[in-house]
Amino acid sequence: MSAQIRRLSSSEPDFIATLDALLAFEGSADAAIEQAVGDILQNVRKNGDAAVVEYTRRFDHLDVSDMAALELPKAELQAALDGLSTEQRQALEAAAARVRTYHERQVLESWRYNDESAGMAGTRLGQKVTPLDRVGLYVPGGRASYPSSVLMNAIPAKVAGVGELIMVVPTPRGERSQLVLAAAAITGVDRVFTIGGAQAVAALAYGTQTIPQVDKIVGPGNAYVASAKRRVFGTVGIDMVAGPSEVLIISDGTGNPDWVAMDLFAQAEHDELAQSILLCTDEDFIAQVEASIARLLPEMPRRDTIATSLVNRGALVRVRDLAEACEVANRIAPEHLELSLADPYQWIDQIRHAGAIFIGHYSVEALGDYCAGPNHVLPTMRSARFSSPLGVYDFQKRTSLIDISEQGAQTLGRIASVLAHGEGLQAHARSAEMRLKG
Known part of the structure; x- marks a missing residue:
């Protein structure tokens, strides 16, 4: 499948309207999904364990009779870790260490001060920081294997001091990702249940006879999981209802066109709704990137997904200069922003809205997904205008002190x-x- 990615220019009179149409994403769930999720939430809230077991038998095709069969002992998590190849274990442990080091710098501390303004002698004000008691972590399962998701969600929770971390991961037909279970062992997840879908979200949000109610639910999932998280918000906290993955690359033409093309592919291969956009000041370089896309795409195992994403939601955009590129970037407010520039640091302060900024030709977004250190759970669908990456602060509460x-x-x-x-x-x-x- 070829990918005739659209070409745009900021000098076109209708550029902004065209860009906004390209960015538009209808995130509302299908009515049938909403109805199904509503029924599942109600059933689990009413019938607890029995409903969760019933849905797990039906949707995941597991022959189980009670919740005890759906909880994994810690010994199995450790066995998964011990069973990894040396290369896999070292990579997982190195990534975990980097993520932990970064997030340890985010810990909020309690503080107090004496109010010394006129007429206020003896008054003290402050803020008390407290970790959440219990957090639920949803991890996709089955053929999907996202140990990085475990690291990025569990580590900041543990650094924050969360009392208990409960992970749910579906195992359709008994398929278990050993990497995911190993990541749970490395990060110190307290309990793991092999359940998924809206029923797992409901169990965490409302509690069952076996699964205690959590204070917050984090982690990615499919449309049913996203709908369920949206519905239980208020009963519990949630991290976000994430949209498709996004990358925006700003280039001055000094980079390698093959690198840029592959960075666009890296987002597009997530799914057909992912968005990959290049803003570039150099028309010749845009043509080189376009040629790289055509040459490299046939080599990609997920080429059909990449091509559909690039055709439907991607763009190669010619901008007048880097100042304009920054203005456009702020309008897009991307999840991931790569500054593929010869001198990127002078432009960082011009960027107001981005989930994460990758600085220079070697700071490829894929490194941020796994092991750079900062969190890869980032705001999507232009929500970087008002949201931040997941971090330790999402697992801590602030209480005002007034004396x-x-x-x-x-x-x-x-x-x-x-x-x-x-x-x-x-x-x-x-x-x-x-x-x-x-």
Whole structure:
């Protein structure tokens, strides 16, 4: 399959409208999926373990009679780790160490200070940081094997100090990824259940006789999982409802066109809805990248998926200069942004919206997916305008500390009284006024 990726130019009068249409993604779930998910959530909430076992028998074709058969002992996780080849184990442990080192720098600390403003003597304010008690981690299973997803979700939770981490991973027809189980062993996951789909999300969100209710659910999944996470938000926290993977590459023509083409492929091979876009100031280099795409695509095992993604959602865009490229990048607000530039650092401050910025020709996005250190769970669908990568801070809560002295209550009480009366909340006002002297 060939990939006739579209060519655009920022000088075209309808460029912005064309770009916005290209970026548009309808993320709403199919009505049939929504109905099915709603029924599953209700059933699990009502019937607990029995419903989870029933759905696991039906959807994953596992001959099980109770939840005990669906929980993996820690010995099996360790056996998976011990059974890896030396090369695989070393790679997994090296990636885990890098991810842990990076995330250890994100830990938030509690703080307090004495309020020394006029009339506030003796008053102390602060913030108490507390890890979540229990977190659920959803990991795709079966033929899909994403040990990197385990690392990126479990490690920041453990660094944050989460009390218990429960992983769910479907094993259709008994297919188990040894790499995923090994990653669970390396990261210290506390319990693992071989369940998946909306029923696993429901079990984590509501709790069952066997699976305790969690405080937050993280991790990627299919459309049923995404719909279920969206529906249970509020009962529990969630990381995000992620859309298709995205990469935006800004080039000045100084790189290797084969590298750029392969970086575009790396996102496009995720699925047909993934998006790969190049912004480049050099028309000749764009033509070279286009030639590289045509030459390299037939070599790719997932060439049909890549081609469909590039044809439907990809683009090679000529921009006037790098300043304009940064403006366009901020409009796109990509999940991954590669600055494939001779002098990338002078442009970093011009980027306001991106999940992760990969700086220079050697900072390929694929390294960030596995072992660079920063988290690969990133905002998609332009949500980098207001969201951040997953991190330790997603597994910590902040509680305000307010210790007002008798003197401080005199100062603040009068302020609060005026504002409360202004809002028509007399009990608020009286509550503050009762602490006033005279």
